[in-house]
Amino acid sequence: MRTELGTLVDVREPKDAEEPILGPAVRAAILGWLAEINAEAELAAVGVKPRSTALLSGPPGCGKTTLAHHLAARLGVPLVIVKAEMLVSSSLGGTGRKIADLFDGLAEVGVPCIVLMDEIDAIGGERSSDDQACAREMNAALTTLLQRIEAFGGRLIAATNRPASLDKALWRRFSLQIDVALPGEDERFAILKRYGQPFDFGDDAIEALTEITAGAAPSLLRQVMEGIKRTLILGSRLRLPADDPVAVLRLVAEGARPHPDYTPPPLWADLSLARVLEDTPWPPARIGG
Ligand SMILES: Nc1ncnc2c1ncn2[C@@H]1O[C@H](COP(=O)(O)OP(=O)(O)OP(=O)(O)O)[C@@H](O)[C@H]1O
Ligand SMILES: [Mg+2]
Known part of the structure; x- marks a missing residue:
């Protein structure tokens, strides 16, 4: 049976967003991203697309979730938050199936939104060469995640406070990397x-x-x-x-x-x-x- 999208995500409206106070480097990265999203047609004329995926990394409580919500609000769309840990299942093949259900559900949403995969390290950790059933299961789930991100047509942000633990192939799927560091x-x-x-x-x-x-x-x-x-x-x-x-x-x-x-x-x-x-x-x- 397919897992309902509603059980995997939490939706936040633009009106509830709060603007985080950020350092100059993060502010510049965000403004740059918003500018390219707003210049989609001009960029298409020279054969480039605005980047559609971003990875926010940094210590807990520095504003990654707040920033994703603020960005969605700046674009006037809701933020759909997926807690990666909600995708983890103990049944054989369960995590991969939930990831597939998530992206199938998102493809059917039909209204523009930004998807935030929060705490992505819960499923996106480095692949293991270990042949234990559990490691095989997580490797298979990660492969599904990589394929689904690649095929996803919308805007996707992921957040982590353990960037070094992320799988390298997953890392590469994010075209913009933003370090949300401790405040100066x-x-x-x-x-x-x-x-x-x-x-x-x-x-x-x-x-x-x-x-x-x-x-x-x-x-x-x-x-x-x-x-x-x-x-x-x-x-x-x-x-x-x-x-x-x-x-x-x-x-x-x-x-x-x-x-x-x-x-x-x-x-x-x-x-x-x-x-x-x-x-x-x-x-x-x-x-x-
Ligand atoms: N840069 C910031 N400016 C203003 N307030 C902030 C900022 N960062 C965090 N806060 C406040 O701290 C709280 C936690 O922030 P948030 O959940 O966005 O952090 P996070 O980086 O996503 O943390 P975690 O890694 O634990 O998920 C929020 O209530 C937010 O209002
Ligand atoms: Mg967060």
Whole structure:
């Protein structure tokens, strides 16, 4: 029996997209891609097509899924997210069949969309020469995936945070490779400021936070700013030290930590760095009253 497309994908509408804050190299790559997609006819006149596949790689929480959704929204189409792990089946030939059902289903959708194969390393890992049944099964599934991507007529983005583990033939199927890396200083400043809204923490405080969070992913920066806002609103109710910015930051950083496998950003290596907020006017004003 064929697996229904609805059980394999999750659809996100353009109106729900959020614009990620990205470094100059990623921004340039995205703008370039959008420009070629919008110049399809001019390119066809010289015998070239806009590229239709892209691979986004980078550490967790740096905005790969957010970026794919934003791109779809910029083109005014929904994003159809396939979690690669949903395609993995324990039955013999099951993974390959699900991949085939997925692409058959996508071919029947009939409206333009962007397909995101998220966490593609779950099925696109390096082929193995091992003759175990499990390895043979994954190799067969990968071959199906390669053929189906090759034959797919639509726009396809894949995302991974383990690019080195991807099969080389699969890698080659993506005509555009974009490295969504950890944010640099300017990007961290903008991310902290964005997620601090509607409070205005002041540029000095945001600058200090930018310094002590070097190496943090945007998702962690968001957690920190949202944690501060939660404490500001609920602090007195929960008897938290909401009146003291240093204590607030310390508390929030104790509660939201980077993964233990990563080198911790300065704040998490030494929580006493929360003192950089010592002279910050507190509580911060709310923008617009
Ligand atoms: N560059 C960014 N600018 C602003 N916000 C970001 C950025 N990157 C991530 N975020 C925020 O962090 C959260 C997680 O981001 P997202 O899911 O896009 O990361 P990811 O790279 O796909 O992670 P994973 O590898 O775990 O799938 C989102 O809520 C998003 O709002
Ligand atoms: Mg993701």
